[in-house]
Amino acid sequence: MQITLSAIDTILVQEDIEGLIEAGAPRDEYQDEAAQIAASLGMLDPENFSEDNILAIVSLVWLKSFDLSEADMALRLAAFRRVTQAIAGLKP
Numbered sequence: 001m002q003i004t005l006s007a008i009d010t011i012l013v014q015e016d017i018e019g020l021i022e023a024g025a026p027r028d029e030y031q032d033e034a035a036q037i038a039a040s041l042g043m044l045d046p047e048n049f050s051e052d053n054i055l056a057i058v059s060l061v062w063l064k065s066f067d068l069s070e071a072d073m074a075l076r077l078a079a080f081r082r083v084t085q086a087i088a089g090l091k092p
Contacts, residue, residue, distance in 0.1 A: 003041060003090040009034035011086045017079045018066065036061045041087070055084040 012030035016022055020029045040057045041049070058080050063073060 003038070003087065005034055005038045007090055008038050008041075008087060011083055012037075015079055015083050015086075017062065017076055017083070033061050033065050036065075037087075049088075051084050051088050054087050055080060058083055058087075 009028075009031055012034050013021055013027060021027065037057055040061070041054065044053060059073065062068065062076065062080065066072075068076070
């Protein structure tokens with residue numbers, strides 16, 4: 001699987017970091033975040049495509065989108081890492 005908006009959206013929906021899909025939100029709930037992540041990843045040079053950089057992008061997008069506190073972000077770190085690893089496993 002390649003890094004596409006659709007692939008990233010699928011990863012975000014499966015992880016459902018905020019529990020919104022489970023609570024009944026539409027399947028496209030994380031589409032905006034997926035688009036922002038995909039756009040940011042698309043600007044990375046191949047040598048900068050690392051899990052650390054992916055994690056930073058995912059975290060920053062989430063922080064902006066959901067207006068979370070530092071404590072809230074810390075609670076989501078394990079989920080951010082799972083999303084990062086799934087994205088890193090895609091073919092650039």
